[in-house]
Amino acid sequence: MILGKDSRNLIDELKNFKGVKINKLYCLDEDSFVMDFIYPRYNSVSSLFYDTNSIVISHRIVDGIEKWKIIASSSMVSHILEKLENTTNLIDFKEINLKKLERLLDKLTDRNLSFLKIAHKQGLFDYPKRKTLLSLSKELGIKPNTLLYHIRKSESSLLEILIDEYYSLL
Template identity: 30%
Template sequence: MMKGFNTYPLKLVNIYIIHENCWSKYYLNKDLVEILNLIPYPEKNLLRVFAIVSERGYRDITKLKFEERIKEIFNVYRYGNKIFVDLGRDYDNSIFSIITKHNGIVLNTMKYNGGEIWNFLTYEHKINRIIKDLDEIAEIENVNISDNLPLDTLTDKEFKILSLAYEAGYFDYPRKIKARDLANMLGIKQSTLIYHLRNAEKKIIGSFIKNISKD
Protein backbone atom coordinates (compact mmCIF):
# COMPACT_ATOMS: atom_id res chain seq x y z
CA MET A 1 0.00 0.00 0.00
CA MET A 2 1.31 3.44 -0.91
CA LYS A 3 2.58 5.40 2.07
CA GLY A 4 0.15 8.06 3.27
CA PHE A 5 -2.94 6.35 1.78
CA ASN A 6 -5.45 3.95 3.28
CA THR A 7 -7.85 1.41 1.84
CA TYR A 8 -11.19 3.02 2.72
CA PRO A 9 -13.37 2.85 -0.41
CA LEU A 10 -14.63 6.23 -1.63
CA LYS A 11 -18.18 6.25 -3.01
CA LEU A 12 -20.28 8.58 -5.10
CA VAL A 13 -23.71 9.06 -3.49
CA ASN A 14 -26.78 10.51 -5.19
CA ILE A 15 -29.91 11.13 -3.12
CA TYR A 16 -33.33 12.55 -3.88
CA ILE A 17 -34.88 13.91 -0.70
CA ILE A 18 -37.92 15.80 0.56
CA HIS A 19 -36.68 18.07 3.34
CA GLU A 20 -39.53 18.92 5.70
CA ASN A 21 -37.94 21.97 7.34
CA CYS A 22 -36.47 23.55 4.22
CA TRP A 23 -37.78 26.14 1.78
CA SER A 24 -37.31 23.60 -1.02
CA LYS A 25 -40.30 21.58 0.30
CA TYR A 26 -42.51 24.55 -0.60
CA TYR A 27 -40.81 25.36 -3.90
CA LEU A 28 -43.26 23.49 -6.13
CA ASN A 29 -42.03 24.95 -9.39
CA LYS A 30 -40.66 22.49 -11.97
CA ASP A 31 -38.09 25.09 -13.05
CA LEU A 32 -34.75 23.89 -11.71
CA VAL A 33 -32.88 25.84 -9.04
CA GLU A 34 -29.16 25.27 -9.64
CA ILE A 35 -26.99 25.81 -6.57
CA LEU A 36 -23.62 27.34 -7.42
CA ASN A 37 -22.18 27.34 -3.92
CA LEU A 38 -23.00 26.90 -0.24
CA ILE A 39 -21.18 28.79 2.53
CA PRO A 40 -21.88 27.84 6.16
CA TYR A 41 -21.85 30.17 9.17
CA PRO A 42 -22.75 27.75 12.01
CA GLU A 43 -22.12 30.34 14.71
CA LYS A 44 -24.90 32.47 13.15
CA ASN A 45 -27.08 29.47 12.29
CA LEU A 46 -26.86 30.60 8.67
CA LEU A 47 -26.23 28.79 5.41
CA ARG A 48 -25.64 31.09 2.44
CA VAL A 49 -27.06 29.64 -0.77
CA PHE A 50 -25.95 30.99 -4.16
CA ALA A 51 -28.48 29.93 -6.76
CA ILE A 52 -29.41 30.38 -10.42
CA VAL A 53 -33.14 30.42 -11.14
CA SER A 54 -35.61 31.26 -13.88
CA GLU A 55 -37.89 34.29 -13.78
CA ARG A 56 -40.79 32.11 -12.63
CA GLY A 57 -38.59 30.36 -10.07
CA TYR A 58 -37.46 33.69 -8.64
CA ARG A 59 -41.07 34.81 -8.15
CA ASP A 60 -41.72 31.65 -6.13
CA ILE A 61 -38.59 32.21 -4.04
CA THR A 62 -39.61 35.79 -3.19
CA LYS A 63 -42.99 34.46 -2.14
CA LEU A 64 -41.27 31.99 0.20
CA LYS A 65 -39.25 34.85 1.69
CA PHE A 66 -42.52 36.73 2.31
CA GLU A 67 -43.88 33.60 4.03
CA GLU A 68 -40.66 33.49 6.13
CA ARG A 69 -39.65 30.07 4.82
CA ILE A 70 -36.43 31.67 3.60
CA LYS A 71 -34.36 33.50 6.20
CA GLU A 72 -33.03 36.31 3.99
CA ILE A 73 -32.39 37.36 0.39
CA PHE A 74 -29.09 39.24 0.33
CA ASN A 75 -28.75 40.01 -3.36
CA VAL A 76 -30.41 39.49 -6.74
CA TYR A 77 -28.75 39.93 -10.13
CA ARG A 78 -30.26 39.35 -13.56
CA TYR A 79 -28.27 38.21 -16.57
CA GLY A 80 -30.07 37.18 -19.73
CA ASN A 81 -33.09 35.05 -18.91
CA LYS A 82 -31.58 33.79 -15.64
CA ILE A 83 -31.46 35.32 -12.17
CA PHE A 84 -28.70 34.95 -9.59
CA VAL A 85 -30.01 34.85 -6.01
CA ASP A 86 -27.90 35.06 -2.84
CA LEU A 87 -30.15 33.82 -0.04
CA GLY A 88 -29.87 32.52 3.51
CA ARG A 89 -31.49 29.65 5.38
CA ASP A 90 -30.97 28.03 8.78
CA TYR A 91 -27.74 26.04 8.98
CA ASP A 92 -29.00 23.75 11.77
CA ASN A 93 -30.54 20.53 10.44
CA SER A 94 -29.65 21.40 6.86
CA ILE A 95 -28.71 18.59 4.48
CA PHE A 96 -25.36 20.30 3.97
CA SER A 97 -24.59 20.31 7.71
CA ILE A 98 -25.22 16.56 7.97
CA ILE A 99 -23.15 15.59 4.93
CA THR A 100 -20.19 17.74 5.95
CA LYS A 101 -20.43 16.61 9.60
CA HIS A 102 -19.49 13.17 8.33
CA ASN A 103 -16.70 14.59 6.13
CA GLY A 104 -18.62 14.25 2.87
CA ILE A 105 -17.63 16.43 -0.08
CA VAL A 106 -20.69 18.02 -1.70
CA LEU A 107 -20.31 18.08 -5.48
CA ASN A 108 -23.59 19.72 -6.41
CA THR A 109 -27.21 20.09 -5.39
CA MET A 110 -30.39 21.13 -7.17
CA LYS A 111 -33.94 21.94 -6.07
CA TYR A 112 -37.18 21.49 -7.99
CA ASN A 113 -40.81 20.55 -7.51
CA GLY A 114 -40.60 20.21 -3.72
CA GLY A 115 -37.50 18.03 -3.68
CA GLU A 116 -33.72 18.19 -3.57
CA ILE A 117 -31.01 16.25 -5.39
CA TRP A 118 -27.66 15.96 -3.63
CA ASN A 119 -24.50 14.46 -5.10
CA PHE A 120 -21.51 13.95 -2.83
CA LEU A 121 -18.39 11.89 -2.23
CA THR A 122 -17.86 10.04 1.04
CA TYR A 123 -16.18 6.97 2.49
CA GLU A 124 -18.23 3.79 2.25
CA HIS A 125 -18.23 3.23 6.02
CA LYS A 126 -19.82 6.66 6.62
CA ILE A 127 -22.77 6.24 4.26
CA ASN A 128 -25.07 4.47 6.76
CA ARG A 129 -24.49 7.18 9.37
CA ILE A 130 -25.23 9.93 6.86
CA ILE A 131 -28.42 8.20 5.69
CA LYS A 132 -29.53 7.61 9.29
CA ASP A 133 -29.07 11.29 10.21
CA LEU A 134 -30.80 12.46 7.02
CA ASP A 135 -33.70 10.12 7.68
CA GLU A 136 -34.37 11.90 10.99
CA ILE A 137 -35.07 15.25 9.31
CA ALA A 138 -36.32 14.35 5.83
CA GLU A 139 -38.02 11.81 3.61
CA ILE A 140 -35.42 9.99 1.52
CA GLU A 141 -37.07 9.10 -1.78
CA ASN A 142 -34.10 7.54 -3.52
CA VAL A 143 -30.45 6.69 -2.83
CA ASN A 144 -27.92 5.61 -5.43
CA ILE A 145 -24.38 4.58 -4.41
CA SER A 146 -21.80 4.18 -7.14
CA ASP A 147 -18.15 3.25 -7.61
CA ASN A 148 -18.04 5.40 -10.74
CA LEU A 149 -16.22 8.34 -9.22
CA PRO A 150 -15.90 11.41 -11.44
CA LEU A 151 -12.12 11.32 -11.10
CA ASP A 152 -11.04 10.04 -14.52
CA THR A 153 -9.72 13.37 -15.76
CA LEU A 154 -7.55 14.10 -12.71
CA THR A 155 -3.79 14.04 -13.07
CA ASP A 156 -1.76 11.94 -10.62
CA LYS A 157 -0.69 15.12 -8.82
CA GLU A 158 -4.26 16.43 -8.56
CA PHE A 159 -5.52 13.12 -7.23
CA LYS A 160 -2.69 12.89 -4.68
CA ILE A 161 -3.29 16.45 -3.42
CA LEU A 162 -7.08 16.00 -3.32
CA SER A 163 -6.76 12.69 -1.43
CA LEU A 164 -4.36 14.11 1.14
CA ALA A 165 -6.52 17.21 1.60
CA TYR A 166 -9.53 15.00 2.24
CA GLU A 167 -7.64 12.75 4.67
CA ALA A 168 -6.20 15.70 6.59
CA GLY A 169 -9.59 17.39 7.06
CA TYR A 170 -9.11 20.31 4.67
CA PHE A 171 -12.74 19.99 3.52
CA ASP A 172 -14.15 19.74 7.04
CA TYR A 173 -15.92 22.69 8.63
CA PRO A 174 -14.15 24.10 10.49
CA ARG A 175 -11.05 23.00 8.61
CA LYS A 176 -8.69 20.74 10.55
CA ILE A 177 -5.71 21.88 8.51
CA LYS A 178 -4.80 25.11 6.74
CA ALA A 179 -3.73 25.28 3.09
CA ARG A 180 -0.28 26.51 4.19
CA ASP A 181 0.28 23.46 6.42
CA LEU A 182 -1.04 21.11 3.77
CA ALA A 183 1.36 22.63 1.24
CA ASN A 184 4.25 22.15 3.69
CA MET A 185 3.35 18.47 4.06
CA LEU A 186 3.60 18.09 0.29
CA GLY A 187 6.70 20.24 -0.05
CA ILE A 188 5.06 22.69 -2.46
CA LYS A 189 4.05 26.35 -2.42
CA GLN A 190 0.62 27.24 -1.05
CA SER A 191 -0.32 28.88 -4.37
CA THR A 192 0.58 25.63 -6.18
CA LEU A 193 -1.58 23.62 -3.77
CA ILE A 194 -4.59 25.92 -4.26
CA TYR A 195 -4.13 25.82 -8.04
CA HIS A 196 -4.19 22.01 -8.17
CA LEU A 197 -7.08 21.73 -5.68
CA ARG A 198 -9.23 24.13 -7.68
CA ASN A 199 -8.44 22.33 -10.90
CA ALA A 200 -9.36 18.99 -9.33
CA GLU A 201 -12.63 20.33 -7.88
CA LYS A 202 -13.57 21.95 -11.20
CA LYS A 203 -12.95 18.71 -13.10
CA ILE A 204 -14.95 16.61 -10.63
CA ILE A 205 -17.95 18.94 -10.61
CA GLY A 206 -17.85 19.48 -14.38
CA SER A 207 -17.68 15.75 -15.07
CA PHE A 208 -20.57 15.04 -12.73
CA ILE A 209 -22.80 17.76 -14.18
CA LYS A 210 -22.16 16.40 -17.70
CA ASN A 211 -23.15 12.90 -16.56
CA ILE A 212 -26.34 14.23 -14.93
CA SER A 213 -27.21 16.12 -18.12
CA LYS A 214 -26.86 12.93 -20.18
CA ASP A 215 -29.35 11.17 -17.92
Protein backbone atom coordinates (compact mmCIF):
# COMPACT_ATOMS: atom_id res chain seq x y z
CA MET A 1 0.00 0.00 0.00
CA ILE A 2 1.37 3.38 -0.96
CA LEU A 3 0.00 6.42 0.85
CA GLY A 4 0.78 10.12 0.70
CA LYS A 5 0.94 13.12 -1.56
CA ASP A 6 4.12 11.89 -3.26
CA SER A 7 2.60 8.47 -4.09
CA ARG A 8 2.52 9.13 -7.82
CA ASN A 9 6.21 10.14 -7.84
CA LEU A 10 7.19 6.91 -6.08
CA ILE A 11 5.12 4.84 -8.50
CA ASP A 12 6.73 6.60 -11.47
CA GLU A 13 10.19 5.90 -10.03
CA LEU A 14 9.32 2.23 -9.55
CA LYS A 15 8.02 1.98 -13.12
CA ASN A 16 11.34 3.33 -14.41
CA PHE A 17 13.51 1.28 -12.03
CA LYS A 18 15.21 -1.60 -13.82
CA GLY A 19 14.24 -4.98 -12.42
CA VAL A 20 10.92 -3.95 -10.89
CA LYS A 21 7.93 -5.52 -12.57
CA ILE A 22 4.56 -4.04 -11.61
CA ASN A 23 1.84 -6.66 -11.98
CA LYS A 24 -1.18 -4.63 -10.87
CA LEU A 25 -1.80 -1.14 -9.60
CA TYR A 26 -5.05 -0.21 -7.88
CA CYS A 27 -5.95 3.42 -7.25
CA LEU A 28 -7.97 3.74 -4.03
CA ASP A 29 -8.20 7.52 -4.16
CA GLU A 30 -6.07 10.48 -5.20
CA ASP A 31 -3.19 9.74 -2.80
CA SER A 32 -3.48 6.02 -2.01
CA PHE A 33 -2.66 2.98 -4.08
CA VAL A 34 -2.21 -0.76 -3.70
CA MET A 35 0.53 -2.21 -5.86
CA ASP A 36 1.46 -5.81 -6.61
CA PHE A 37 5.03 -5.86 -7.87
CA ILE A 38 8.06 -8.12 -8.19
CA TYR A 39 11.63 -7.13 -7.54
CA PRO A 40 13.58 -10.36 -7.89
CA ARG A 41 16.94 -10.58 -6.20
CA TYR A 42 18.83 -13.59 -7.40
CA ASN A 43 20.14 -16.06 -4.81
CA SER A 44 17.74 -14.68 -2.22
CA VAL A 45 15.13 -16.49 -0.18
CA SER A 46 12.36 -14.58 -1.94
CA SER A 47 13.69 -15.54 -5.38
CA LEU A 48 13.82 -19.20 -4.28
CA PHE A 49 10.15 -19.05 -3.33
CA TYR A 50 9.33 -17.25 -6.57
CA ASP A 51 11.24 -19.81 -8.66
CA THR A 52 9.45 -22.72 -6.96
CA ASN A 53 5.99 -21.15 -7.42
CA SER A 54 5.55 -20.97 -3.66
CA ILE A 55 3.05 -18.61 -2.10
CA VAL A 56 4.38 -16.37 0.67
CA ILE A 57 1.80 -16.14 3.44
CA SER A 58 3.88 -13.93 5.71
CA HIS A 59 7.40 -12.65 6.14
CA ARG A 60 8.53 -11.15 9.42
CA ILE A 61 11.89 -10.09 10.79
CA VAL A 62 12.09 -10.43 14.57
CA ASP A 63 15.36 -9.69 16.39
CA GLY A 64 17.26 -10.02 13.13
CA ILE A 65 15.76 -13.41 12.29
CA GLU A 66 13.58 -13.80 9.21
CA LYS A 67 10.45 -15.91 9.64
CA TRP A 68 8.71 -17.06 6.47
CA LYS A 69 5.39 -18.85 6.13
CA ILE A 70 4.85 -20.26 2.66
CA ILE A 71 2.67 -22.69 0.79
CA ALA A 72 4.68 -24.89 -1.53
CA SER A 73 4.04 -27.91 -3.67
CA SER A 74 4.94 -31.08 -1.78
CA SER A 75 7.20 -32.04 -4.68
CA MET A 76 9.28 -28.88 -4.09
CA VAL A 77 9.73 -29.08 -0.32
CA SER A 78 12.97 -31.11 -0.37
CA HIS A 79 14.43 -28.80 -3.05
CA ILE A 80 13.50 -25.71 -1.03
CA LEU A 81 14.97 -27.19 2.15
CA GLU A 82 18.21 -28.15 0.39
CA LYS A 83 18.60 -24.66 -1.12
CA LEU A 84 17.90 -22.99 2.22
CA GLU A 85 20.45 -25.20 4.00
CA ASN A 86 23.09 -24.41 1.37
CA THR A 87 22.53 -20.66 1.04
CA THR A 88 21.29 -19.44 4.43
CA ASN A 89 21.89 -19.87 8.12
CA LEU A 90 18.75 -22.00 8.54
CA ILE A 91 17.65 -22.15 12.16
CA ASP A 92 14.43 -24.14 11.83
CA PHE A 93 12.26 -25.62 9.10
CA LYS A 94 8.81 -26.97 9.78
CA GLU A 95 6.59 -28.70 7.28
CA ILE A 96 2.89 -29.04 7.93
CA ASN A 97 1.36 -31.86 6.00
CA LEU A 98 -2.27 -31.15 5.13
CA LYS A 99 -3.20 -34.82 5.45
CA LYS A 100 -1.91 -34.82 9.03
CA LEU A 101 -3.87 -31.65 9.73
CA GLU A 102 -7.02 -33.24 8.29
CA ARG A 103 -6.58 -36.22 10.64
CA LEU A 104 -6.32 -33.86 13.59
CA LEU A 105 -9.40 -31.95 12.46
CA ASP A 106 -11.27 -35.23 12.14
CA LYS A 107 -11.08 -35.48 15.94
CA LEU A 108 -13.66 -32.70 15.98
CA THR A 109 -17.10 -34.23 15.64
CA ASP A 110 -19.69 -32.35 13.62
CA ARG A 111 -21.83 -31.99 16.73
CA ASN A 112 -18.99 -30.57 18.85
CA LEU A 113 -17.96 -28.16 16.12
CA SER A 114 -21.53 -27.00 15.47
CA PHE A 115 -22.07 -26.21 19.18
CA LEU A 116 -18.76 -24.33 19.27
CA LYS A 117 -19.74 -22.28 16.20
CA ILE A 118 -23.15 -21.46 17.67
CA ALA A 119 -21.61 -20.47 21.02
CA HIS A 120 -19.13 -18.23 19.24
CA LYS A 121 -21.76 -16.57 17.03
CA GLN A 122 -24.11 -16.05 19.98
CA GLY A 123 -21.40 -14.27 22.00
CA LEU A 124 -20.61 -16.85 24.67
CA PHE A 125 -16.90 -16.01 24.32
CA ASP A 126 -17.35 -12.22 24.14
CA TYR A 127 -16.48 -9.96 27.03
CA PRO A 128 -18.88 -9.10 28.42
CA LYS A 129 -20.81 -12.16 27.33
CA ARG A 130 -23.77 -11.53 25.07
CA LYS A 131 -25.13 -14.99 25.99
CA THR A 132 -24.66 -17.15 29.04
CA LEU A 133 -24.17 -20.89 28.92
CA LEU A 134 -27.53 -21.35 30.65
CA SER A 135 -29.50 -19.17 28.21
CA LEU A 136 -27.79 -20.71 25.19
CA SER A 137 -28.43 -24.26 26.41
CA LYS A 138 -32.13 -23.41 26.91
CA GLU A 139 -32.32 -22.04 23.35
CA LEU A 140 -30.72 -25.21 22.00
CA GLY A 141 -32.88 -27.48 24.16
CA ILE A 142 -29.99 -29.28 25.84
CA LYS A 143 -28.61 -29.37 29.37
CA PRO A 144 -25.92 -26.81 30.22
CA ASN A 145 -23.46 -29.58 31.16
CA THR A 146 -23.97 -31.26 27.77
CA LEU A 147 -23.35 -28.00 25.92
CA LEU A 148 -20.28 -27.30 28.04
CA TYR A 149 -18.97 -30.81 27.34
CA HIS A 150 -19.23 -30.33 23.55
CA ILE A 151 -17.67 -26.87 23.66
CA ARG A 152 -14.76 -28.03 25.81
CA LYS A 153 -14.13 -31.07 23.59
CA SER A 154 -13.93 -28.75 20.59
CA GLU A 155 -11.68 -26.29 22.40
CA SER A 156 -9.40 -29.11 23.51
CA SER A 157 -9.06 -30.49 19.98
CA LEU A 158 -8.42 -27.04 18.49
CA LEU A 159 -5.82 -26.23 21.15
CA GLU A 160 -4.07 -29.54 20.47
CA ILE A 161 -3.86 -28.65 16.77
CA LEU A 162 -2.69 -25.12 17.55
CA ILE A 163 -0.05 -26.13 20.08
CA ASP A 164 1.26 -29.26 18.36
CA GLU A 165 1.23 -28.04 14.78
CA TYR A 166 1.46 -24.27 14.77
CA TYR A 167 3.20 -23.11 17.94
CA SER A 168 6.70 -23.51 16.51
CA LEU A 169 5.74 -21.39 13.50
CA LEU A 170 4.94 -18.32 15.59
